[in-house]
Amino acid sequence: MLENIFAPYSDWGLLILRLGMGILMLFHGWPKLNPNGPMKGPAGFAAFLKQQGVPLPTLSAWWSPCWKHSALCCSSLA
Secondary structure (H helix, E strand, O other): OHHHHHHHHHHHHHHHHHHHHHHHHHHHHHHHHOOOOOOOHHHHHHHHHHHHOOOOHHHHHHHHHHHHHHHHHHHHHO
């Protein structure tokens, strides 16, 4: 019964979910890449990761925001 009611809106739900995830990934990854942001770019983020004891902090500082932005692009294309 609920399938008959919500079936016409299933595409809208996916659109809202993709937009929400894209916005989340954008706002979560951009401060790590922005040198004028609160984390002072990848160098500041790498220093934070080194302080936390993360192995390969410089690689992780670049990998994390780039992965988030690639996920943003993939979710918008799907």
